[in-house]
Amino acid sequence: MTPMIEIDEVTKYFGTKLVLDRVSLTVNRHEVVCLIGASGSGKSTLLRCVNRLVAHDYGTIRLDGVPVDDPRFGKTGLQKRAGIVFQSYNLFPHMTVLENITLAPRRVHGVSRAEATARAQEVLARFGMDGFAQAYPEQLSGGQQQRVAIARALMTKPDVLLLDEITAALDPELVGEVLAIIRGLKDAGMTMMIVTHEMGFARDCADRVAFLSDGMILEEGPPDRIFGAPEQPRTRAFLDRIIASGRL
Amino acid sequence: MTTAHPAKAGGQDPARRGPPPPPPKRGFDWRAAALPTAIGLASFISVFGGLALYVTSAEQWPRIKLQFFNLDAMIAAFPRVLQGFWVNIQVWLTVLVCILVWALVLAIVRSLRAPWFAPFRLMVVIYIDIFRGVPVLLLVLLFGFGIPALNLPGLPNSGLFWGSVAMVLSYAAYVAEIYRSGIDAVHEGQRAAAKSLGLSEWQTLRYAILPQALRNVVPALMNIVVALQKDVALLSVIGVRDAVREAQIYTASTFNYSSLIVAAGLFLLATIPMARLADYLTRRDRMRRLQIAA
Ligand SMILES: Nc1ncnc2c1ncn2[C@@H]1O[C@H](COP(=O)(O)OP(=O)(O)OP(=O)(O)O)[C@@H](O)[C@H]1O
Numbered sequence: 001m002t003p004m005i006e007i008d009e010v011t012k013y014f015g016t017k018l019v020l021d022r023v024s025l026t027v028n029r030h031e032v033v034c035l036i037g038a039s040g041s042g043k044s045t046l047l048r049c050v051n052r053l054v055a056h057d058y059g060t061i062r063l064d065g066v067p068v069d070d071p072r073f074g075k076t077g078l079q080k081r082a083g084i085v086f087q088s089y090n091l092f093p094h095m096t097v098l099e100n101i102t103l104a105p106r107r108v109h110g111v112s113r114a115e116a117t118a119r120a121q122e123v124l125a126r127f128g129m130d131g132f133a134q135a136y137p138e139q140l141s142g143g144q145q146q147r148v149a150i151a152r153a154l155m156t157k158p159d160v161l162l163l164d165e166i167t168a169a170l171d172p173e174l175v176g177e178v179l180a181i182i183r184g185l186k187d188a189g190m191t192m193m194i195v196t197h198e199m200g201f202a203r204d205c206a207d208r209v210a211f212l213s214d215g216m217i218l219e220e221g222p223p224d225r226i227f228g229a230p231e232q233p234r235t236r237a238f239l240d241r242i243i244a245s246g247r248l
Numbered sequence: 249m250t251t252a253h254p255a256k257a258g259g260q261d262p263a264r265r266g267p268p269p270p271p272p273k274r275g276f277d278w279r280a281a282a283l284p285t286a287i288g289l290a291s292f293i294s295v296f297g298g299l300a301l302y303v304t305s306a307e308q309w310p311r312i313k314l315q316f317f318n319l320d321a322m323i324a325a326f327p328r329v330l331q332g333f334w335v336n337i338q339v340w341l342t343v344l345v346c347i348l349v350w351a352l353v354l355a356i357v358r359s360l361r362a363p364w365f366a367p368f369r370l371m372v373v374i375y376i377d378i379f380r381g382v383p384v385l386l387l388v389l390l391f392g393f394g395i396p397a398l399n400l401p402g403l404p405n406s407g408l409f410w411g412s413v414a415m416v417l418s419y420a421a422y423v424a425e426i427y428r429s430g431i432d433a434v435h436e437g438q439r440a441a442a443k444s445l446g447l448s449e450w451q452t453l454r455y456a457i458l459p460q461a462l463r464n465v466v467p468a469l470m471n472i473v474v475a476l477q478k479d480v481a482l483l484s485v486i487g488v489r490d491a492v493r494e495a496q497i498y499t500a501s502t503f504n505y506s507s508l509i510v511a512a513g514l515f516l517l518a519t520i521p522m523a524r525l526a527d528y529l530t531r532r533d534r535m536r537r538l539q540i541a542a
Protein backbone atom coordinates (compact mmCIF):
# COMPACT_ATOMS: atom_id res chain seq x y z
CA MET A 1 0.00 0.00 0.00
CA THR A 2 1.76 3.13 -1.21
CA PRO A 3 0.45 6.47 0.01
CA MET A 4 -0.94 8.73 -2.71
CA ILE A 5 -2.03 11.71 -0.64
CA GLU A 6 -0.31 12.36 2.68
CA ILE A 7 -1.77 15.15 4.76
CA ASP A 8 0.47 15.85 7.71
CA GLU A 9 -0.44 18.23 10.56
CA VAL A 10 -2.10 20.69 8.19
CA THR A 11 -3.42 23.91 9.67
CA LYS A 12 -5.37 26.56 7.82
CA TYR A 13 -6.71 29.91 8.93
CA PHE A 14 -9.11 32.15 7.04
CA GLY A 15 -8.05 35.46 8.56
CA THR A 16 -8.06 34.67 12.25
CA LYS A 17 -10.61 31.86 11.93
CA LEU A 18 -9.07 28.43 12.43
CA VAL A 19 -10.57 26.18 9.77
CA LEU A 20 -8.20 23.19 9.77
CA ASP A 21 -6.50 22.26 13.01
CA ARG A 22 -3.42 20.00 12.58
CA VAL A 23 -5.21 17.57 10.30
CA SER A 24 -3.42 14.37 9.33
CA LEU A 25 -4.82 11.86 6.86
CA THR A 26 -3.35 9.44 4.36
CA VAL A 27 -5.05 8.19 1.23
CA ASN A 28 -3.35 5.20 -0.35
CA ARG A 29 -3.17 4.44 -4.05
CA HIS A 30 -6.47 3.05 -5.37
CA GLU A 31 -8.15 3.90 -2.10
CA VAL A 32 -11.42 5.79 -1.64
CA VAL A 33 -11.70 7.93 1.48
CA CYS A 34 -14.93 9.71 2.35
CA LEU A 35 -14.95 12.87 4.45
CA ILE A 36 -18.09 13.44 6.47
CA GLY A 37 -18.98 16.10 8.99
CA ALA A 38 -21.27 18.99 9.75
CA SER A 39 -21.49 22.07 7.57
CA GLY A 40 -18.57 24.39 8.19
CA SER A 41 -16.34 21.67 9.66
CA GLY A 42 -13.69 22.26 6.98
CA LYS A 43 -14.29 19.39 4.54
CA SER A 44 -14.19 21.52 1.39
CA THR A 45 -11.20 23.45 2.64
CA LEU A 46 -9.24 20.26 3.28
CA LEU A 47 -10.07 19.01 -0.22
CA ARG A 48 -9.09 22.33 -1.78
CA CYS A 49 -5.78 22.32 0.04
CA VAL A 50 -4.86 19.09 -1.74
CA ASN A 51 -4.94 20.69 -5.21
CA ARG A 52 -3.89 24.05 -3.80
CA LEU A 53 -7.03 25.96 -4.68
CA VAL A 54 -6.45 27.00 -1.07
CA ALA A 55 -2.92 27.36 0.28
CA HIS A 56 -2.53 25.81 3.74
CA ASP A 57 -0.63 27.68 6.42
CA TYR A 58 1.26 24.95 8.33
CA GLY A 59 2.10 21.28 7.83
CA THR A 60 2.70 19.43 4.58
CA ILE A 61 0.55 17.80 1.95
CA ARG A 62 2.28 15.37 -0.40
CA LEU A 63 0.96 14.02 -3.62
CA ASP A 64 2.78 10.83 -4.56
CA GLY A 65 5.61 11.82 -2.25
CA VAL A 66 6.07 15.37 -3.51
CA PRO A 67 4.84 18.34 -1.44
CA VAL A 68 2.04 20.14 -3.30
CA ASP A 69 3.86 23.47 -2.98
CA ASP A 70 7.08 22.00 -4.38
CA PRO A 71 8.44 23.79 -7.45
CA ARG A 72 8.86 20.38 -9.09
CA PHE A 73 5.16 20.50 -9.91
CA GLY A 74 5.73 23.64 -11.95
CA LYS A 75 2.75 25.90 -12.58
CA THR A 76 0.28 23.26 -13.68
CA GLY A 77 1.69 19.84 -12.80
CA LEU A 78 -0.39 19.51 -9.64
CA GLN A 79 -3.63 20.41 -11.43
CA LYS A 80 -2.83 17.82 -14.06
CA ARG A 81 -2.46 15.07 -11.47
CA ALA A 82 -5.30 16.01 -9.12
CA GLY A 83 -8.73 16.67 -10.61
CA ILE A 84 -11.57 18.24 -8.65
CA VAL A 85 -15.34 18.25 -9.14
CA PHE A 86 -17.58 20.78 -7.40
CA GLN A 87 -21.08 20.66 -5.98
CA SER A 88 -22.40 23.22 -8.47
CA TYR A 89 -20.62 21.68 -11.51
CA ASN A 90 -18.96 25.02 -12.38
CA LEU A 91 -18.98 24.29 -16.09
CA PHE A 92 -18.27 27.33 -18.28
CA PRO A 93 -21.73 28.36 -19.51
CA HIS A 94 -20.49 30.07 -22.68
CA MET A 95 -18.66 26.98 -23.93
CA THR A 96 -19.99 23.77 -25.40
CA VAL A 97 -19.41 20.50 -23.60
CA LEU A 98 -16.52 19.75 -25.92
CA GLU A 99 -14.95 23.18 -25.41
CA ASN A 100 -15.36 22.83 -21.65
CA ILE A 101 -13.50 19.58 -21.42
CA THR A 102 -10.79 20.28 -24.00
CA LEU A 103 -9.97 23.76 -22.63
CA ALA A 104 -7.33 22.68 -20.12
CA PRO A 105 -5.64 20.02 -22.28
CA ARG A 106 -5.35 22.44 -25.19
CA ARG A 107 -4.59 25.74 -23.49
CA VAL A 108 -2.71 24.52 -20.44
CA HIS A 109 -1.06 21.26 -21.43
CA GLY A 110 -0.44 21.97 -25.11
CA VAL A 111 -2.35 18.99 -26.48
CA SER A 112 -3.37 19.35 -30.13
CA ARG A 113 -7.02 19.97 -30.94
CA ALA A 114 -7.37 16.63 -32.71
CA GLU A 115 -5.84 14.70 -29.86
CA ALA A 116 -7.86 16.53 -27.21
CA THR A 117 -11.08 15.99 -29.15
CA ALA A 118 -10.38 12.29 -29.54
CA ARG A 119 -9.73 11.92 -25.83
CA ALA A 120 -12.86 13.96 -25.08
CA GLN A 121 -15.04 11.71 -27.23
CA GLU A 122 -13.62 8.70 -25.45
CA VAL A 123 -14.31 10.09 -21.96
CA LEU A 124 -17.77 11.34 -22.90
CA ALA A 125 -18.68 7.98 -24.39
CA ARG A 126 -17.59 6.28 -21.21
CA PHE A 127 -20.12 8.37 -19.25
CA GLY A 128 -22.93 8.00 -21.76
CA MET A 129 -22.54 11.61 -22.84
CA ASP A 130 -21.50 11.08 -26.45
CA GLY A 131 -23.88 13.01 -28.63
CA PHE A 132 -23.80 15.96 -26.25
CA ALA A 133 -20.41 17.31 -27.30
CA GLN A 134 -21.93 20.35 -29.03
CA ALA A 135 -24.54 21.06 -26.34
CA TYR A 136 -24.25 23.99 -23.94
CA PRO A 137 -24.36 23.28 -20.19
CA GLU A 138 -27.72 24.99 -19.68
CA GLN A 139 -29.27 22.54 -22.14
CA LEU A 140 -28.32 19.59 -19.92
CA SER A 141 -29.88 18.16 -16.77
CA GLY A 142 -27.98 18.53 -13.50
CA GLY A 143 -26.86 14.92 -13.64
CA GLN A 144 -25.59 15.34 -17.17
CA GLN A 145 -23.76 18.52 -16.25
CA GLN A 146 -22.10 16.79 -13.35
CA ARG A 147 -21.04 13.92 -15.62
CA VAL A 148 -19.45 16.47 -17.94
CA ALA A 149 -17.68 18.06 -14.98
CA ILE A 150 -16.29 14.66 -14.00
CA ALA A 151 -15.19 14.10 -17.60
CA ARG A 152 -13.47 17.49 -17.55
CA ALA A 153 -11.57 16.56 -14.39
CA LEU A 154 -10.47 13.25 -15.92
CA MET A 155 -9.18 14.64 -19.21
CA THR A 156 -5.57 14.88 -18.03
CA LYS A 157 -5.62 11.31 -16.62
CA PRO A 158 -5.12 12.49 -13.04
CA ASP A 159 -3.85 10.19 -10.29
CA VAL A 160 -6.41 11.39 -7.78
CA LEU A 161 -9.91 12.76 -7.99
CA LEU A 162 -11.31 15.14 -5.37
CA LEU A 163 -15.10 15.22 -5.20
CA ASP A 164 -16.88 17.91 -3.17
CA GLU A 165 -20.51 17.00 -2.49
CA ILE A 166 -21.02 16.34 -6.16
CA THR A 167 -24.58 15.04 -5.76
CA ALA A 168 -25.79 17.65 -3.28
CA ALA A 169 -27.31 19.93 -5.93
CA LEU A 170 -29.01 17.14 -7.87
CA ASP A 171 -32.64 16.11 -7.94
CA PRO A 172 -33.00 12.82 -6.06
CA GLU A 173 -33.69 10.77 -9.17
CA LEU A 174 -30.44 11.98 -10.76
CA VAL A 175 -28.16 11.16 -7.84
CA GLY A 176 -27.92 7.48 -8.79
CA GLU A 177 -26.48 8.05 -12.27
CA VAL A 178 -23.63 10.15 -10.88
CA LEU A 179 -22.88 7.77 -8.01
CA ALA A 180 -22.77 4.88 -10.49
CA ILE A 181 -19.99 6.70 -12.32
CA ILE A 182 -18.02 7.16 -9.11
CA ARG A 183 -18.44 3.51 -8.36
CA GLY A 184 -17.14 2.69 -11.85
CA LEU A 185 -14.10 4.90 -11.26
CA LYS A 186 -13.41 3.12 -7.98
CA ASP A 187 -13.58 -0.24 -9.69
CA ALA A 188 -11.11 1.07 -12.28
CA GLY A 189 -8.70 1.84 -9.44
CA MET A 190 -9.00 5.63 -9.17
CA THR A 191 -7.75 7.15 -5.92
CA MET A 192 -10.46 9.42 -4.56
CA MET A 193 -11.15 11.78 -1.70
CA ILE A 194 -14.88 12.31 -1.47
CA VAL A 195 -16.80 14.83 0.60
CA THR A 196 -20.36 13.56 0.79
CA HIS A 197 -23.62 13.70 2.65
CA GLU A 198 -24.76 10.46 0.98
CA MET A 199 -24.08 8.20 3.94
CA GLY A 200 -25.41 5.12 2.15
CA PHE A 201 -22.92 5.71 -0.65
CA ALA A 202 -20.05 6.35 1.79
CA ARG A 203 -20.92 3.16 3.58
CA ASP A 204 -20.68 0.86 0.61
CA CYS A 205 -18.13 2.68 -1.58
CA ALA A 206 -15.54 4.02 0.86
CA ASP A 207 -12.53 2.07 2.00
CA ARG A 208 -12.24 4.45 4.90
CA VAL A 209 -14.35 7.22 6.36
CA ALA A 210 -13.03 10.26 8.23
CA PHE A 211 -15.27 12.38 10.42
CA LEU A 212 -14.37 16.07 10.59
CA SER A 213 -15.55 18.34 13.33
CA ASP A 214 -14.42 21.94 13.83
CA GLY A 215 -11.40 21.47 11.61
CA MET A 216 -10.19 18.27 13.26
CA ILE A 217 -10.48 14.66 12.21
CA LEU A 218 -12.19 13.25 15.26
CA GLU A 219 -12.46 9.72 14.04
CA GLU A 220 -11.32 7.68 11.10
CA GLY A 221 -11.74 4.05 10.08
CA PRO A 222 -13.54 1.52 7.91
CA PRO A 223 -17.15 2.50 7.16
CA ASP A 224 -18.64 -0.39 9.07
CA ARG A 225 -16.97 0.75 12.25
CA ILE A 226 -17.61 4.48 11.82
CA PHE A 227 -21.26 3.96 10.96
CA GLY A 228 -21.81 0.85 13.10
CA ALA A 229 -19.90 1.61 16.27
CA PRO A 230 -18.60 5.18 16.36
CA GLU A 231 -16.36 5.78 19.36
CA GLN A 232 -16.68 9.54 19.65
CA PRO A 233 -19.88 10.97 21.11
CA ARG A 234 -19.79 13.76 18.47
CA THR A 235 -19.62 11.27 15.62
CA ARG A 236 -22.54 9.45 17.15
CA ALA A 237 -24.50 12.69 17.54
CA PHE A 238 -23.78 13.65 13.92
CA LEU A 239 -24.86 10.25 12.62
CA ASP A 240 -27.98 10.32 14.81
CA ARG A 241 -28.93 13.63 13.23
CA ILE A 242 -28.36 12.18 9.76
CA ILE A 243 -30.47 9.14 10.60
CA ALA A 244 -33.20 11.36 12.03
CA SER A 245 -33.32 13.28 8.76
CA GLY A 246 -33.65 9.97 6.91
CA ARG A 247 -30.42 10.09 4.97
CA LEU A 248 -28.82 6.86 6.14
CA MET B 249 -63.51 26.49 -23.73
CA THR B 250 -63.12 24.23 -20.72
CA THR B 251 -64.42 20.72 -20.66
CA ALA B 252 -64.46 18.58 -17.57
CA HIS B 253 -61.99 15.70 -17.46
CA PRO B 254 -63.72 12.72 -15.92
CA ALA B 255 -60.95 11.23 -13.82
CA LYS B 256 -60.88 7.49 -13.35
CA ALA B 257 -60.49 6.12 -9.89
CA GLY B 258 -56.77 5.91 -9.13
CA GLY B 259 -55.70 8.57 -11.64
CA GLN B 260 -56.04 9.58 -15.25
CA ASP B 261 -55.95 7.22 -18.17
CA PRO B 262 -53.28 8.67 -20.47
CA ALA B 263 -54.53 6.66 -23.47
CA ARG B 264 -58.08 7.98 -23.15
CA ARG B 265 -57.64 10.70 -25.74
CA GLY B 266 -55.24 13.47 -26.55
CA PRO B 267 -55.07 16.52 -24.29
CA PRO B 268 -56.90 19.65 -25.49
CA PRO B 269 -54.86 21.81 -27.86
CA PRO B 270 -52.87 24.72 -26.45
CA PRO B 271 -55.07 27.80 -26.06
CA PRO B 272 -54.81 30.26 -28.98
CA LYS B 273 -52.20 32.92 -28.38
CA ARG B 274 -53.90 36.12 -27.40
CA GLY B 275 -53.03 38.93 -29.74
CA PHE B 276 -53.31 42.57 -28.85
CA ASP B 277 -56.86 43.08 -27.64
CA TRP B 278 -58.04 46.32 -29.19
CA ARG B 279 -61.33 46.35 -27.40
CA ALA B 280 -59.71 46.10 -23.97
CA ALA B 281 -57.08 48.65 -24.95
CA ALA B 282 -59.48 51.16 -26.52
CA LEU B 283 -60.38 53.05 -23.37
CA PRO B 284 -56.87 53.37 -21.93
CA THR B 285 -55.59 54.36 -25.37
CA ALA B 286 -58.24 57.03 -25.68
CA ILE B 287 -57.47 58.36 -22.23
CA GLY B 288 -53.77 58.34 -22.97
CA LEU B 289 -54.21 60.14 -26.27
CA ALA B 290 -56.59 62.67 -24.78
CA SER B 291 -54.25 63.55 -21.94
CA PHE B 292 -51.27 63.67 -24.30
CA ILE B 293 -53.12 66.03 -26.65
CA SER B 294 -54.48 68.19 -23.89
CA VAL B 295 -51.11 68.57 -22.16
CA PHE B 296 -49.00 69.23 -25.22
CA GLY B 297 -51.76 70.94 -27.16
CA GLY B 298 -52.28 73.22 -24.19
CA LEU B 299 -48.58 73.94 -24.01
CA ALA B 300 -48.45 74.60 -27.74
CA LEU B 301 -51.44 76.92 -27.53
CA TYR B 302 -49.84 78.73 -24.62
CA VAL B 303 -46.52 79.13 -26.40
CA THR B 304 -48.01 80.17 -29.75
CA SER B 305 -50.28 82.66 -28.03
CA ALA B 306 -47.20 84.57 -26.93
CA GLU B 307 -46.96 87.95 -28.50
CA GLN B 308 -43.51 87.18 -29.84
CA TRP B 309 -44.47 83.79 -31.30
CA PRO B 310 -44.64 84.80 -34.98
CA ARG B 311 -41.13 86.20 -34.73
CA ILE B 312 -39.79 83.12 -32.86
CA LYS B 313 -41.47 80.87 -35.38
CA LEU B 314 -39.67 82.62 -38.19
CA GLN B 315 -36.37 82.41 -36.34
CA PHE B 316 -36.53 78.79 -35.19
CA PHE B 317 -38.88 77.00 -37.55
CA ASN B 318 -38.19 78.72 -40.81
CA LEU B 319 -38.39 76.02 -43.48
CA ASP B 320 -36.35 77.95 -46.01
CA ALA B 321 -33.60 78.53 -43.49
CA MET B 322 -33.68 74.87 -42.53
CA ILE B 323 -33.25 73.79 -46.12
CA ALA B 324 -30.47 76.29 -46.62
CA ALA B 325 -28.62 75.17 -43.49
CA PHE B 326 -29.15 71.45 -44.01
CA PRO B 327 -26.14 70.60 -46.23
CA ARG B 328 -23.64 72.19 -43.88
CA VAL B 329 -25.21 70.82 -40.73
CA LEU B 330 -25.30 67.38 -42.31
CA GLN B 331 -21.67 67.70 -43.23
CA GLY B 332 -20.93 68.57 -39.61
CA PHE B 333 -23.01 65.66 -38.45
CA TRP B 334 -20.86 63.38 -40.56
CA VAL B 335 -17.91 64.60 -38.47
CA ASN B 336 -19.90 63.69 -35.35
CA ILE B 337 -20.45 60.17 -36.62
CA GLN B 338 -16.79 59.68 -37.51
CA VAL B 339 -15.54 61.02 -34.20
CA TRP B 340 -18.18 59.03 -32.35
CA LEU B 341 -17.17 55.70 -33.89
CA THR B 342 -13.43 56.29 -33.52
CA VAL B 343 -13.72 57.48 -29.94
CA LEU B 344 -16.08 54.61 -29.14
CA VAL B 345 -13.62 51.96 -30.29
CA CYS B 346 -10.79 53.61 -28.34
CA ILE B 347 -12.94 53.81 -25.21
CA LEU B 348 -14.02 50.17 -25.36
CA VAL B 349 -10.42 48.97 -25.75
CA TRP B 350 -8.78 51.32 -23.23
CA ALA B 351 -11.50 50.68 -20.64
CA LEU B 352 -11.02 46.95 -21.07
CA VAL B 353 -7.32 47.33 -20.35
CA LEU B 354 -8.13 49.35 -17.22
CA ALA B 355 -10.72 46.83 -16.05
CA ILE B 356 -8.39 43.88 -16.61
CA VAL B 357 -5.56 45.51 -14.69
CA ARG B 358 -7.94 46.33 -11.90
CA SER B 359 -9.26 42.78 -11.64
CA LEU B 360 -5.91 40.93 -11.69
CA ARG B 361 -5.31 39.65 -8.21
CA ALA B 362 -1.65 38.72 -8.28
CA PRO B 363 0.30 40.73 -5.69
CA TRP B 364 2.70 41.82 -8.42
CA PHE B 365 -0.08 43.95 -9.92
CA ALA B 366 -0.94 45.84 -6.74
CA PRO B 367 0.76 49.15 -7.77
CA PHE B 368 -0.92 49.03 -11.19
CA ARG B 369 -4.27 48.36 -9.56
CA LEU B 370 -3.77 51.41 -7.37
CA MET B 371 -2.89 53.54 -10.40
CA VAL B 372 -6.06 52.46 -12.17
CA VAL B 373 -8.15 53.31 -9.11
CA ILE B 374 -6.62 56.78 -8.96
CA TYR B 375 -7.11 57.25 -12.70
CA ILE B 376 -10.78 56.32 -12.48
CA ASP B 377 -11.38 58.57 -9.50
CA ILE B 378 -9.80 61.55 -11.26
CA PHE B 379 -11.43 61.18 -14.64
CA ARG B 380 -14.86 60.42 -13.25
CA GLY B 381 -14.64 63.40 -10.95
CA VAL B 382 -13.97 66.07 -13.58
CA PRO B 383 -16.74 67.19 -15.99
CA VAL B 384 -16.15 66.02 -19.57
CA LEU B 385 -16.68 69.56 -20.82
CA LEU B 386 -13.86 70.79 -18.63
CA LEU B 387 -11.53 68.05 -19.84
CA VAL B 388 -12.38 68.82 -23.46
CA LEU B 389 -11.55 72.50 -22.90
CA LEU B 390 -8.32 71.74 -21.05
CA PHE B 391 -7.08 69.19 -23.57
CA GLY B 392 -8.45 70.89 -26.67
CA PHE B 393 -7.01 74.33 -25.95
CA GLY B 394 -4.19 73.53 -23.53
CA ILE B 395 -2.19 70.79 -25.18
CA PRO B 396 -2.10 72.21 -28.75
CA ALA B 397 -0.91 75.49 -27.20
CA LEU B 398 2.07 73.64 -25.71
CA ASN B 399 3.24 72.90 -29.24
CA LEU B 400 4.75 69.62 -28.17
CA PRO B 401 7.14 68.31 -30.80
CA GLY B 402 6.16 65.01 -32.37
CA LEU B 403 2.56 65.14 -31.18
CA PRO B 404 -0.48 66.13 -33.19
CA ASN B 405 -1.56 69.67 -32.67
CA SER B 406 -5.21 69.67 -33.57
CA GLY B 407 -7.97 70.49 -31.15
CA LEU B 408 -10.06 67.72 -32.65
CA PHE B 409 -7.42 65.15 -31.73
CA TRP B 410 -6.89 66.31 -28.16
CA GLY B 411 -10.57 66.92 -27.56
CA SER B 412 -11.22 63.35 -28.65
CA VAL B 413 -8.47 62.13 -26.33
CA ALA B 414 -10.22 63.92 -23.47
CA MET B 415 -13.48 62.16 -24.35
CA VAL B 416 -11.73 58.78 -24.44
CA LEU B 417 -9.99 59.29 -21.10
CA SER B 418 -13.16 60.44 -19.40
CA TYR B 419 -15.57 57.90 -20.83
CA ALA B 420 -13.12 55.03 -20.34
CA ALA B 421 -13.24 55.65 -16.59
CA TYR B 422 -17.00 54.98 -16.59
CA VAL B 423 -16.82 52.08 -19.01
CA ALA B 424 -14.02 50.44 -16.99
CA GLU B 425 -16.33 50.44 -13.99
CA ILE B 426 -19.09 48.87 -16.08
CA TYR B 427 -16.71 46.14 -17.23
CA ARG B 428 -15.63 45.60 -13.67
CA SER B 429 -19.19 45.16 -12.46
CA GLY B 430 -19.58 42.52 -15.17
CA ILE B 431 -16.39 40.77 -14.11
CA ASP B 432 -17.41 40.83 -10.45
CA ALA B 433 -20.81 39.39 -11.33
CA VAL B 434 -19.27 36.19 -12.67
CA HIS B 435 -19.64 33.51 -10.05
CA GLU B 436 -16.60 32.74 -7.90
CA GLY B 437 -16.98 29.06 -8.76
CA GLN B 438 -15.95 29.85 -12.32
CA ARG B 439 -12.58 31.09 -11.09
CA ALA B 440 -12.19 28.06 -8.86
CA ALA B 441 -12.94 25.75 -11.79
CA ALA B 442 -10.49 27.53 -14.07
CA LYS B 443 -7.77 27.56 -11.45
CA SER B 444 -8.29 23.91 -10.63
CA LEU B 445 -7.80 23.10 -14.32
CA GLY B 446 -4.39 24.79 -14.19
CA LEU B 447 -5.32 27.95 -16.11
CA SER B 448 -3.13 30.93 -15.27
CA GLU B 449 -4.77 34.09 -13.99
CA TRP B 450 -4.63 35.65 -17.44
CA GLN B 451 -6.03 32.52 -19.10
CA THR B 452 -8.78 32.41 -16.49
CA LEU B 453 -9.79 35.94 -17.42
CA ARG B 454 -9.41 35.40 -21.13
CA TYR B 455 -11.26 32.10 -21.48
CA ALA B 456 -13.57 31.86 -18.49
CA ILE B 457 -14.39 35.26 -17.00
CA LEU B 458 -14.31 37.94 -19.72
CA PRO B 459 -16.64 36.22 -22.22
CA GLN B 460 -19.30 35.99 -19.52
CA ALA B 461 -18.59 39.46 -18.15
CA LEU B 462 -18.85 41.14 -21.55
CA ARG B 463 -22.14 39.43 -22.26
CA ASN B 464 -23.43 40.69 -18.91
CA VAL B 465 -22.62 44.33 -19.62
CA VAL B 466 -23.88 44.74 -23.20
CA PRO B 467 -27.08 46.54 -22.13
CA ALA B 468 -25.20 48.95 -19.89
CA LEU B 469 -22.67 49.61 -22.65
CA MET B 470 -25.45 50.40 -25.12
CA ASN B 471 -26.55 53.29 -22.94
CA ILE B 472 -23.00 54.62 -22.93
CA VAL B 473 -22.91 54.37 -26.72
CA VAL B 474 -26.04 56.54 -26.96
CA ALA B 475 -24.77 59.07 -24.44
CA LEU B 476 -21.44 59.31 -26.24
CA GLN B 477 -23.13 59.99 -29.57
CA LYS B 478 -24.62 63.16 -28.08
CA ASP B 479 -21.57 64.17 -26.08
CA VAL B 480 -19.39 64.31 -29.17
CA ALA B 481 -21.11 67.68 -29.67
CA LEU B 482 -19.05 68.95 -26.74
CA LEU B 483 -16.12 69.15 -29.14
CA SER B 484 -17.87 72.11 -30.78
CA VAL B 485 -16.72 74.28 -27.86
CA ILE B 486 -13.11 73.94 -28.99
CA GLY B 487 -13.98 74.78 -32.56
CA VAL B 488 -14.45 71.34 -34.09
CA ARG B 489 -16.87 71.84 -36.98
CA ASP B 490 -19.43 69.26 -35.98
CA ALA B 491 -23.19 69.55 -36.52
CA VAL B 492 -23.68 71.90 -33.59
CA ARG B 493 -20.80 74.12 -34.60
CA GLU B 494 -21.98 74.31 -38.21
CA ALA B 495 -25.48 75.16 -36.99
CA GLN B 496 -24.06 77.92 -34.81
CA ILE B 497 -22.02 79.30 -37.69
CA TYR B 498 -25.15 79.48 -39.79
CA THR B 499 -26.98 81.15 -36.93
CA ALA B 500 -24.25 83.73 -36.51
CA SER B 501 -24.31 84.74 -40.16
CA THR B 502 -28.08 84.83 -40.67
CA PHE B 503 -29.50 85.52 -37.21
CA ASN B 504 -31.79 82.57 -37.79
CA TYR B 505 -31.84 79.65 -35.36
CA SER B 506 -33.60 77.06 -37.54
CA SER B 507 -30.26 75.34 -38.16
CA LEU B 508 -30.16 74.33 -34.49
CA ILE B 509 -33.48 72.54 -34.95
CA VAL B 510 -32.01 70.74 -37.94
CA ALA B 511 -29.07 69.59 -35.82
CA ALA B 512 -31.42 68.43 -33.06
CA GLY B 513 -33.41 66.46 -35.63
CA LEU B 514 -30.28 64.73 -36.88
CA PHE B 515 -29.24 63.73 -33.36
CA LEU B 516 -32.69 62.32 -32.66
CA LEU B 517 -32.63 60.40 -35.90
CA ALA B 518 -29.40 58.72 -34.82
CA THR B 519 -30.05 58.17 -31.11
CA ILE B 520 -33.65 56.98 -31.07
CA PRO B 521 -33.00 53.75 -32.99
CA MET B 522 -30.01 53.08 -30.74
CA ALA B 523 -32.07 53.68 -27.62
CA ARG B 524 -34.65 51.18 -28.92
CA LEU B 525 -31.88 48.69 -29.62
CA ALA B 526 -30.52 49.19 -26.10
CA ASP B 527 -33.97 48.51 -24.67
CA TYR B 528 -34.34 45.42 -26.79
CA LEU B 529 -30.95 44.06 -25.71
CA THR B 530 -31.75 44.75 -22.06
CA ARG B 531 -35.05 42.94 -22.36
CA ARG B 532 -33.48 39.98 -24.13
CA ASP B 533 -30.78 39.83 -21.47
CA ARG B 534 -33.38 39.77 -18.71
CA MET B 535 -35.27 36.97 -20.42
CA ARG B 536 -32.05 35.00 -20.67
CA ARG B 537 -31.35 35.44 -16.97
CA LEU B 538 -34.88 34.44 -16.05
CA GLN B 539 -34.54 31.31 -18.12
CA ILE B 540 -31.27 30.39 -16.49
CA ALA B 541 -32.68 31.08 -13.04
CA ALA B 542 -35.77 28.95 -13.73
N1 LIG C 1 -12.70 31.76 1.25
C1 LIG C 1 -13.05 31.78 2.55
N2 LIG C 1 -12.86 32.88 3.28
C2 LIG C 1 -13.19 32.93 4.60
N3 LIG C 1 -13.76 31.90 5.26
C3 LIG C 1 -13.99 30.76 4.58
C4 LIG C 1 -13.66 30.64 3.19
N4 LIG C 1 -13.99 29.40 2.78
C5 LIG C 1 -14.51 28.77 3.87
N5 LIG C 1 -14.52 29.58 4.94
C6 LIG C 1 -14.97 29.22 6.30
O1 LIG C 1 -14.25 28.09 6.70
C7 LIG C 1 -15.08 27.19 7.39
C8 LIG C 1 -15.01 25.82 6.75
O2 LIG C 1 -15.57 25.91 5.45
P1 LIG C 1 -15.71 24.66 4.51
O3 LIG C 1 -16.32 25.15 3.25
O4 LIG C 1 -14.42 23.97 4.40
O5 LIG C 1 -16.75 23.75 5.30
P2 LIG C 1 -17.49 22.43 4.82
O6 LIG C 1 -17.23 21.41 5.82
O7 LIG C 1 -17.13 22.13 3.41
O8 LIG C 1 -19.00 22.87 4.91
P3 LIG C 1 -20.23 22.52 3.95
O9 LIG C 1 -20.70 21.18 4.33
O10 LIG C 1 -21.23 23.60 4.26
O11 LIG C 1 -19.72 22.62 2.53
C9 LIG C 1 -16.47 27.78 7.39
O12 LIG C 1 -16.70 28.38 8.63
C10 LIG C 1 -16.42 28.81 6.32
O13 LIG C 1 -17.26 29.88 6.62
Ligand SMILES: [Mg+2]
Nearest residue numbers: 043044045164
Ligand atom coordinates in the same frame (compact mmCIF):
# COMPACT_ATOMS: atom_id res chain seq x y z
MG1 LIG D 1 -18.17 22.23 1.54
